[in-house]
């Protein structure tokens with residue numbers, strides 16, 4: 109395994125591993141490996157290539173995507189204005205911009221409302237001697253440009269005070285005890301920072317502590333921090349997630365249902381694409397998350413969104429007498445012009461992710477849940493309406509198998525062409541024909557380490573990387589005839 113000492117020269121005296129490949133529970137690894145080496149796939153690419161691709165996938169998943177993607181509020185300002193403001197703001201982030209010349213921000217010719225900022229790394233950083241250990245989630249955020257917030261800190265040196273230089277390491281397997289003074293278990297170095305809070309301020313306060321505990325200054329992966337940055341004008345969202353709402357194709361004046369909507373990334377995008385004209389109904393079954401949808405709608409100045417806390421499996425009401433008069437759920441069948449089912453899923457496409465705690469039982473629990481939601485989605489969609497199904501996972505069971513199941517279960521659904529189509533084709537092994545595989549979009553992460561930025565690269569090669577170096581994601585579009 110490559111180590112910080114090997115990677116970063118003689119002056120480093122300790123060895124810390126750098127982003128090991130995603131660790132799965134053995135039975136989950138076997139399950140995924142079987143899917144990625146299924147008979148049809150082996151016949152297409154051969155055993156060696158299939159195995160190599162699977163191992164590469166686990167490596168790519170542990171690394172952050174090659175670009176930070178934000179969706180620009182083009183319903184409020186032009187893309188150029190937003191880009192200029194973003195350049196100004198990022199230039200102020202000394203840690204991010206110093207010595208790097210003009211801030212590179214790219215637009216995407218097929219996705220008209222995104223701005224892409226390249227991520228550089230892994231970089232040569234020699235870890236400080238004092239260590240702050242953070243939880244895996246917090247560590248993943250640090251790899252995507254965040255500072256360390258107090259709730260994410262698990263361990264800090266005994267005498268740490270504000271102003272101290274520290275190394276930030278992730279406890280990827282969740283073994284470190286909160287409040288420890290050191291941690292000898294498996295940890296991954298993420299970069300150096302300056303403590304903003306003392307150890308006592310983090311662990312000995314009467315109330316739960318909020319706010320930045322360590323400001324990251326020398327990260328292993330360099331991305332800008334978007335904490336509180338232009339909240340009205342930019343929304344941090346992975347590129348495939350932005351593609352979803354474009355594929356749905358919402359039109360002003362329509363009535364649209366987002367069945368699993370929180371925190372409202374796609375809901376707000378749908379409303380923005382409609383010019384805030386029409387009705388977007390957002391459902392989520394967790395009340396606190398529904399509040400986030402409302403907050404996001406308000407920050408982005410979108411009035412056509414109404415959010416409800418509701419279990420979407422029960423969102424259809426065939427008895428007109430039981431339909432509430434307020435326009436909320438449950439709804440009569442065929443109530444919506446378009447339905448988005450951005451389904452709860454095993455999330456195995458999320459990046460970076462160095463250890464996944466899910467059991468096989470948990471991973472396989474999503475397929476039946478998604479099918480129940482799918483039944484409701486089809487019933488709520490009007491004839492000739494559009495249904496988009498998406499997940500942020502890489503399993504065959506939650507993606508291509510769901511499409512094959514839907515096409516055989518609902519004869520009135522047909523698979524549709526997607527615009528834009530910037531992802532790859534669907535995987536073989538689930539019974540989809542080659543034509544059907546070409547209609548869906550599977551984003552299979554690839555990663556090109558880049559420690560010197562994108563100097564010398566032409567626009568088309570940068571775009572190819574932006575389209576491929578994303579989280580793992582899947583999109584299928586149907587029409588109900």
Ligand SMILES: C[S@@+](CC[C@H](N)C(=O)[O-])C[C@H]1O[C@@H](n2cnc3c(N)ncnc32)[C@H](O)[C@@H]1O
Pocket residue numbers: 349367368369370371372373374375391392393394397418419420421450451452453
């Ligand atoms: C993938 S996330 C949605 C992300 C969201 N579409 C966005 O772009 O911001 C899935 C969401 O489904 C919600 N969920 C899970 N089961 C549900 C159900 N039966 N009814 C409604 N929401 C559900 C979860 O609470 C979670 O917020």
